[in-house]
Each structure stands twice: as structure tokens, then as C-alpha cells.
Amino acid sequence: MNPRRIDAIIDLAYGALIFVSVVLIVVEGTRVGLALGLGVLVSYALHVIWKMARFDPEWMTQEVEETVEEAVEQSIGEQVDAVQRQIETVDERIDRRPREDEIEDLLEETVADESVDSGDETGETPR
Structure with missing residues (x-):
């Protein structure tokens, strides 16, 4: 598989999880939705850092x-x-x-x- 395609799929999956967390906030209540949303945002930030380091190895240095x-x-x-x-x-x-x-x-x-x-x-x- 093409690494760029995988990155695009991962980005879409993160977007879908953020959407699910917003829906959970509206339907279930704030605790479940906020917990999921914060977890998704933190893992997405880690993903972006990993992606930047992979495409530009000198970036982290x-x-x-x-x-x-x-x-x-x-x-x-x-x-x-x-x-x-x-x-x-x-x-x-x-x-x-x-x-x-x-x-x-x-x-x-x-x-x-x-x-x-x-x-x-x-x-x-x-x-």
C-alpha cells in the first residue's frame, strides 16, 4: 500500500472519531464524549508529530x-x-x-x- 493513502485513511479515521465524540456529547452527556474527544485529540497530536518526523527527519532535531x-x-x-x-x-x-x-x-x-x-x-x- 501507498504510505500516503494510509496516512489519509488514518486522518479520516481520526476525523470520524472526533465526530463520534461530538455526537456522544450531544446524546449521552459530556463525560463520555469529552473523554473520547480528548483521547482522540491527544492521539491525533501524537500522530501528527510522528508524521512530521517521518516526512522531515530533521524537523525533530x-x-x-x-x-x-x-x-x-x-x-x-x-x-x-x-x-x-x-x-x-x-x-x-x-x-x-x-x-x-x-x-x-x-x-x-x-x-x-x-x-x-x-x-x-x-x-x-x-x-
Whole structure:
């Protein structure tokens, strides 16, 4: 038999089962019809995936590669963002620290203040 004919027959059978599930919903009630309908739709989705993989073998590989790439990009992006936030925090801490020239100025002012406070009127540093 021709594989395309078999695929067409299978597709028609799925369509007939979906029609039967709609009829069951109307006649018997929603539980039986919905159960059959959902089962048919899930199996039809699996059939379509199998058919696509059969006619285009690279399709499944490409789908998996795209999914993995997206996951890796998202994960790396989150990690890079976290590292950038840490770097910004460190930069802020460094900016808050006094610089070397500021420390020297503070030391000179402190030494000058101490010499004035010690009672030395000349402003010279005590020996």
C-alpha cells in the first residue's frame, strides 16, 4: 500500500472519531464524549508529530536544538544579569571608600588640628 493513502485513511479515521465524540456529547452527556474527544485529540497530536518526523527527519532535531538554545540563552542571560548586579554593588562600595589623596588630606588636617590643640602657637609640629 501507498504510505500516503494510509496516512489519509488514518486522518479520516481520526476525523470520524472526533465526530463520534461530538455526537456522544450531544446524546449521552459530556463525560463520555469529552473523554473520547480528548483521547482522540491527544492521539491525533501524537500522530501528527510522528508524521512530521517521518516526512522531515530533521524537523525533530531542529525543534530540540531550538528549545535547548532558548533555555541556554535564558539561563546564561539570568546569570550575566546576576553578575552585573554584583559588579555594580562592588563598584558602589568602592566609590564610597575614601581615595588615597583624601586620606592624606584628612591626615594632614588631623595633624594640624592636633598641633593647634596641643598649645603650640607657632603651628609647628612637636618633636
